Amino acid sequence: MVKQRPTIADVASRAGVSKGSVSFALNGRPGLAQATVDKILAAADELGWRPSNRARSLSVSKAFALGLVITRDPAVLSSDPFFPAFIAGVESVLSTRGQALVLQVVTAGESEADGYRRLAQDARVDGVFLSDLRHDDPRIQLLVDLGLPAVTLNRPDGESPFPAVTLDDRPGTSAVVQHLLELGHTRIAHVAGPPAFVHATARSSAFVATLAAAGLKPAAVEAGDFTAAGGIEATRRLLALPKRPTAIVYANDRMAIAGLGAAQAAGLTVPDDLSIAGFDDSELAEYVHPGLTTVRADPFRFGEVAAQTLNQLVDGATEVPDVELPPAQLVVRRSTGTAPLEET
Amino acid sequence: MVKQRPTIADVASRAGVSKGSVSFALNGRPGLAQATVDKILAAADELGWRPSNRARSLSVSKAFALGLVITRDPAVLSSDPFFPAFIAGVESVLSTRGQALVLQVVTAGESEADGYRRLAQDARVDGVFLSDLRHDDPRIQLLVDLGLPAVTLNRPDGESPFPAVTLDDRPGTSAVVQHLLELGHTRIAHVAGPPAFVHATARSSAFVATLAAAGLKPAAVEAGDFTAAGGIEATRRLLALPKRPTAIVYANDRMAIAGLGAAQAAGLTVPDDLSIAGFDDSELAEYVHPGLTTVRADPFRFGEVAAQTLNQLVDGATEVPDVELPPAQLVVRRSTGTAPLEET
DNA sequence: TTGTAAGCGTTATCAA
DNA sequence: TTGATAACGCTTACAA
Numbered sequence: 001m002v003k004q005r006p007t008i009a010d011v012a013s014r015a016g017v018s019k020g021s022v023s024f025a026l027n028g029r030p031g032l033a034q035a036t037v038d039k040i041l042a043a044a045d046e047l048g049w050r051p052s053n054r055a056r057s058l059s060v061s062k063a064f065a066l067g068l069v070i071t072r073d074p075a076v077l078s079s080d081p082f083f084p085a086f087i088a089g090v091e092s093v094l095s096t097r098g099q100a101l102v103l104q105v106v107t108a109g110e111s112e113a114d115g116y117r118r119l120a121q122d123a124r125v126d127g128v129f130l131s132d133l134r135h136d137d138p139r140i141q142l143l144v145d146l147g148l149p150a151v152t153l154n155r156p157d158g159e160s161p162f163p164a165v166t167l168d169d170r171p172g173t174s175a176v177v178q179h180l181l182e183l184g185h186t187r188i189a190h191v192a193g194p195p196a197f198v199h200a201t202a203r204s205s206a207f208v209a210t211l212a213a214a215g216l217k218p219a220a221v222e223a224g225d226f227t228a229a230g231g232i233e234a235t236r237r238l239l240a241l242p243k244r245p246t247a248i249v250y251a252n253d254r255m256a257i258a259g260l261g262a263a264q265a266a267g268l269t270v271p272d273d274l275s276i277a278g279f280d281d282s283e284l285a286e287y288v289h290p291g292l293t294t295v296r297a298d299p300f301r302f303g304e305v306a307a308q309t310l311n312q313l314v315d316g317a318t319e320v321p322d323v324e325l326p327p328a329q330l331v332v333r334r335s336t337g338t339a340p341l342e343e344t
Numbered sequence: 345m346v347k348q349r350p351t352i353a354d355v356a357s358r359a360g361v362s363k364g365s366v367s368f369a370l371n372g373r374p375g376l377a378q379a380t381v382d383k384i385l386a387a388a389d390e391l392g393w394r395p396s397n398r399a400r401s402l403s404v405s406k407a408f409a410l411g412l413v414i415t416r417d418p419a420v421l422s423s424d425p426f427f428p429a430f431i432a433g434v435e436s437v438l439s440t441r442g443q444a445l446v447l448q449v450v451t452a453g454e455s456e457a458d459g460y461r462r463l464a465q466d467a468r469v470d471g472v473f474l475s476d477l478r479h480d481d482p483r484i485q486l487l488v489d490l491g492l493p494a495v496t497l498n499r500p501d502g503e504s505p506f507p508a509v510t511l512d513d514r515p516g517t518s519a520v521v522q523h524l525l526e527l528g529h530t531r532i533a534h535v536a537g538p539p540a541f542v543h544a545t546a547r548s549s550a551f552v553a554t555l556a557a558a559g560l561k562p563a564a565v566e567a568g569d570f571t572a573a574g575g576i577e578a579t580r581r582l583l584a585l586p587k588r589p590t591a592i593v594y595a596n597d598r599m600a601i602a603g604l605g606a607a608q609a610a611g612l613t614v615p616d617d618l619s620i621a622g623f624d625d626s627e628l629a630e631y632v633h634p635g636l637t638t639v640r641a642d643p644f645r646f647g648e649v650a651a652q653t654l655n656q657l658v659d660g661a662t663e664v665p666d667v668e669l670p671p672a673q674l675v676v677r678r679s680t681g682t683a684p685l686e687e688t
Numbered sequence: 689t690t691g692t693a694a695g696c697g698t699t700a701t702c703a704a
Numbered sequence: 705t706t707g708a709t710a711a712c713g714c715t716t717a718c719a720a
Contacts, residue, residue, distance in 0.1 A: 399697030
């Protein structure tokens, strides 16, 4: 009753050739008469033959899958606008090659390294994406030791044998600061991401540098953690400063939206009393009130390019070049406005 | 240079036994002398042997992986608070069993069915999660045809051979409505999800039923699509009604937060002029201003239970019971307040 | 140009 | 209680 799926042997016998020839024909390898190739392909088609990943995997020692490890920590995982779109981009490449994406979510009490180790020990994937890069990221050496090909999302600061797909966060951050400067702000504060992250410090240093270029100093730089809760905390501290900033630049939208709420809860009007800007252009940015001025990248494209780059490595390319993606673009909405008049 | 991973044959020769015995010992099967079992286990340990998923897969015709198909449609994927937590819950079960989670994101131009078909044809998984159930969901028959075990998230309305893990949306919705009734509201509107979804209609019918039990009719029921953009649209229509509702119940938080923004943009004060409630208790719900009254479920637990249930099926259990999860709980915040006085 | 056979690392069947 | 040996479905030398 259960229809067994046809194997290469079935195709062979139907086409009246050997298994070896079928394999050659199916993989489009030279050295077979065109007539027999046609015959084999026809037979395979009539039988509805599909290659067995399992058998191929065992035979050629490949998994035909790529891996992504993310932590279960809500700070990284929950409602982050990056991963869903990134994953969709990755899949758009994988689905055309018959590859699968294996997601490894690191649960409480484990380190992210455990996730990569599991993936490597189980030989579940042929390569992995290295996201949320840290300074002196220990995972790079780990992956080298595990012999697992990888592509890093953004460029690590230490030595790395892996190709990097990068999206420079600095122009976007600069554009936001520039925009605020043009609105007349001079007391601008920043709520940064955790300094362990490469992209967090890239944004905060660009923030500082852009102000410096205009001859200004930051009103303050608060450490956030990319979560809404952290955004609230940081915002409260900023609003309690003796000389309250007139504008706050957040390292992501979640903190910015939370900050917006905190400012409003404190009785401030945005942008009249305080301008607020985010980073990511997440879905809600456009729809909160007032709409959030932010910076928009293309995480789907990021996923596509990262998958293509990783696949070059997996396919055996020895020199895979880094790829630089176009920087994020400023999106001006209503949460930023002209600086309030100084009450002296 | 490259250290080959030890195989079962290596363990066998080191322990001085046959491959067959090693396999028995490693799988803890009866019929071996305790002494040899110990000897084999010791040898395996010294060699650092790990089972090869690939070989096992081919041999026993199992993938040791479960699959989840989600659409790339931003409406479902982006910034949905459910999936990340759900996936984390799933992983917490899979990681203890050496299973992997294969994510299949359906890209533009494909149907979700294509995703399941790919998973089945490539024999990538032993079972799948069926999420976002629709009325008369065609995927159920598809999975039956594909011979792919599944567990449905919530109970389908048609015939289904698969176990269901359910979380009744009605008590949560009723609690919200009840809360608003107690605050004196009588003109309460609803922004629903797409009627094709089982959970969307469960929520809207619970909304209507709870009002009816209090002798009231809905002020209006608008069709939303679970996205922020859709939430804005629906809210604008509601606010333009001749008799504006004094409270709006949204079928999820994203629409509610967008609706909050729309109301504020229209010059209304929440909750003085309008009460707003969501569904999900997403991260931002607590931090927008005013904090969003909503309803909280436990998607992590949902994932855990769904994975356990699916695994029973995968392990060959013939009668797997449905599991009912505790309903979502009302979380009262500042976005709901006493009904405004009627201006007659 | 094609067929044969070995191998990938397990599990499972049968003798011994 | 154990050891051979044959699958599983494919790739790939090596022969013919």
